Amino acid sequence: MFKKAMAILLCTIMICGCTAPAQQKTENEGLSVVTTVFPVYDWLRNITEGTDTEVTMLMQNGSDLHNFQPSAKDIITINDADMFVYIGGESDEWTADVLREAKSSLESVSLMDSGRVSLVEDKVKEGMTVEEEEEPENDEHIWLSLQNAIKYTELLSEKLQEIDPDNAERYHQNAEAYIGKLMALDREYSVTAENAKNRTLVFCDRFPFIYMMKDYGLDYYAAFNGCSAETEASFETVVYLGEKLDELQLKHVFIIENSNTDIADTVIRTSKDQNRDILVLDSMQSVTGGQAENGVTYLSVMEENLEVLKKGLN
Template identity: 50%
Template sequence: MKKLISCLLAGLMIIGALTACSNTNATTTASNNNKLSVVCTIFPEYDWVREILGSHGDNGEVTMLLDNGVDLHSYQPTADDIIKISNSDMFIYVGGESDLWVEDALKEAKNKDMVVINLLEVLGDTVKEEEVVEGMESEEEAEDGSEDGPEYDEHVWLSLKNAKTYCNYIASKLGEIDSANAADYSANADAYGKKLDQLDESYQQAVDSAKQNTVLFGDRFPFRYLADDYGLTYYAAFVGCSAETEASFETIAFLSKKVDELGLGTVLTIEGAKHKIAETIVQNTKDKNQTVRTMDSMQSTTSKDAESGTTYLSIMQTNLEVLKDALN
């Protein structure tokens, strides 16, 4: 698979080289204007960078690659994406299995002084491995029966504590690139960190005062970091990075029984148009009257949403309100 990705990227670079001569992309224009160019893969990174830039935002060009609702786990870069990365001053990505393409893309970087931030690497030993809990659909094994190394849970941005760590780190690296404004970046990260702390405290208070300490997802479960932050127990149909879309009868039956055993009034899902599994779980409970509600993992948030006022904090605040409902 990695060899195939390398071949595809090589092809993209050839196409990109041919088209770059005749097309001027936004990042190249920004570089020519001596603007700070930052390329991010996902929305949380994009929003954090904009918060840290603050009043210097007009002097920066911030690009989000996954900007059309494509899920992190199925994204593949275009030739234009590779060129934007190649010319950037800073590139921020998640790391893990979903970003295997990055290694080859960085080999083609034109800016040899580019600062590269891998979110998983920043967390170091505190990164969590994917966890299969009771009743969860098992992942399909490799066709040859071989076992790869540990698979890490990539959804590190869904912890407010992690977010504060990332913002401080990003601010320090932006300060290294643009030393003239380093103090402002640090101050902006500190101010934003206080907002993250306040919301973090609200989450802890909500969990401490709740009737339940268990959530149940009729979907993938990308909220492992959030659950661990506040000592929540969870059940779910799939692990966070699963590509599965259909749950077995056994999984549905187990989760429906858990809803009844725990007296849960809410079955949770993540963002997306279809919530068939969650609805099927409800229909197989005793009372069949549970509410299906959505927690947003920010895997389909776009820059257009940002232009309309959506922020990392606003989504996490909405998630808190949904969580309160699910725990009471």
């Protein structure tokens, strides 16, 4: 009995180990693609439109990637998938353990390790309040750049074409069409930046927009670097940002979605002109699964961000 069981087990292992082009899907069954954050989910949704490929996003309930820990169910979802796409920054360290245990046929894609875009360190800039002993790391908010979105759409389309040749043409065409839209919006951003009266943004908040600033040659000051865990801006930071507002004669300050205005209010109060308003740029770190199903898209958020930027740069 025991021998028979062992033989079956070994057979199973051998079969698993030998299904050579295991990365190709079986017939009549849609591919399953899993990703972590909303922007990547939406890129994949566009690329796979009209196919039987199913795309799942793990961060459904608005928790951002900095706080995310996968549940047992999430780990099963990844294991059952054909392809798993993740950001690959410091917040994604949990993926190493999950991938070590995953089946060999799982195609995993780390966007930051793909070499498709130039990464930027979330380095500390003058005036910021910084966590102690913080090493600079590559900034993880790689989706906050339309130019990166274009490169990653190309990458994901190529990967999908490799593992699912039956739908290759569809992925290719979808990706081309989507890239066209991304490029058009990128041009609008460029024009806005070129026509800007001022080219500096003051963030009285965390600062996940470093890739966007780099794309359009915009300068910035911020209370914290990246998505620092700090929440209290130091007195020096408040004074520094207030002085920058006066010096550059800026009419607006920025915060990110779901932040309170405490630091911004204090900075404005410290400055010489109280008649400044607070603008909100959406970094898409807390888009819920429900919002994603109800019409929120990467492009719709980036379009809204452009309108906000138009105000902020004048």
